Amino acid sequence: MLAGLMLHPYAVLLMEDPSIDPMTTAGHICMVLADLVLLGSALVLSFDARLRRSLIRARMATAATLVAVQDLPLLVISVADPTHGGHSYRLTTGHVATVLVVLLVFTVRIRDQHPPRFSPLLGGLLLGGVVLAVRLSLLVLDPSPFLSVKRGADLAVLAVVTLGMVLIALALLRSSLPRWAAVRVSCGIFAVFGARVWSTLFEATEPPLPAMVGVVLCSALLATTVVGLLLATLHDTAVRETRLLLRAAQAEATVQHDREVVHEMRAATAGIVAGVHLLTGDTVPPGPRRLALTHMVDVEAARLGRSFADSAEELDALGVDDLIGPLVVAQDALGHPVAWQPGGHRVVGRHDALTEVLNVLLTNAHHHARGHATAVTSRAVGDVVELRVSDRGPGIEPGLQDRLFQWGARGSTSTGQGIGLQRAHRLMLELGGSLRHEPPDADSGGTTFVVTLHNADADAEPTLFSPDVTAPPPPVPAPAAAPVTVPAAVAGSRR
Secondary structure: OHHHHHOHHHHHHOOOOOOOOHHHHHHHHHHHHHHHHHHHHHHHHHHHHHHHOOHHHHHHHHHHHHHHHHHHHHHHHHHHOHHHHHHHOOOEOHHHHHHHHHHHHHHOOOOOOOOOOOOHHHHHHHHHHHHHHHHHHHHHHOOOOEOOOOOHHHHHHHHHHHHHHHHHHHHHHOOOOOHHHHHHHHHHHHHHHHHHHHHHHOOOOOOOHHHHHHHHHHHHHHHHHHHHHHHHHHHHHHHHHHHHHHHHHHHHHHHHHHHHHHHHHHHHHHHHHHHHHHHHOOOOOOOHHHHHHHHHHHHHHHHHHHOOOOOOOOOEEEEHHHHHHHHHHHHHHOOOOEEEOOOOOEEEEOHHHHHHHHHHHHHHHHHHOOOOOEEEEEEEEOOEEEEEEEEOOOOOOHHHHHHOOOOOOOOOOOOOOOOHHHHHHHHHHHOOOEEEEEOOOOOOOOEEEEEEEEEOOOOOOOOOOOOOOOOOOOOOOOOOOOOOOOOHHHHHHHO
């Protein structure tokens, strides 16, 4: 289609004034169009070579620019002087220089096999200028340098040109170009070469139509091929970018997961270290408190060891008091007293995941409540159990409440990383429960987080995800109003 469009001057000029020679004029116009398409193809190839970092594409851009630059001035001479008209469609001795330089462009070895740092178009412009100078010099020495099959010397030159064209095509076919592209460009080379051989054999005095068809076919094949190569490069670049983004997302998720695990390990280790320090010292005599500390260290150490396991926990019925007790003791060992009243409730969940969620809430209360009291209460509400962790600290900043459970969200004065609440919220969703922040009362203030899980003693089956984790909870009395007692093991630590 492109070749047919480039041949339109024939149809236009045949309808014009019959006094002009439409065949010659149309032939010259088609040659100009072919050279301009050649330059456009070189520009696209240069861009493609930079994207792909392809040496063969850069060489093709240089060769296309070279051919167009050395051909256009001679075409202008042909139009201006009919005696030199054959330069636009016949073979001359100057074509030996053109073919040899193009062959050199495709066969010269480069150590790193990467495109040169300078522009391939600039290289083609310089080489085309050199070849043009050689051809103009030959034109001065011989005003009619056209080859003739009737002279033996010209047949030898024709054989050299033919061999050069074959070697250029072989270099393309053996290159890293896609097979389809190498075949198309090689066909274009032989098309333009066959066109000039046709004109040389018949010693045409005006551009023959078959020769012009071969010339524009070459330019059309090259133009459509380089566009196809560029589209393939853009597609491959998009695919590679998508893969890199996927790998980056996977790496980011891995890093995020590792940071979450390290965050929880740091919090769990702090309680273990504090408990071990008290046990190895002389401050805790034998009795309930020492037994509670020993139990807490064993439970937390076991949980810490399971964090490295590959297999996931199964859902099970868990005693809330068995989960909260060791955490309260660990917080007490860290100097953070927590008021807790056992309720005897059981929930459906995973032991380590729910323990981690409660540990995050208690640790945050320790760090941000500024020494104010913290309380943990539990109660059954229908087929769910609510665990409330409340403190009387300064509360959540107003601008932080809407993004409280996002990764990296933290207050302006916080020294944390904004990891714990995000992970705790996600773990609760995975357990089929919820974690929400309850807005404080105007009078009491402080911070209250509510953990909701399926009641193991209820008849209804738990669901994987809560249908609405943001729905407002039923009214619950403030922790201060509820009767709060401390287990004997923990109470001994505050005496």
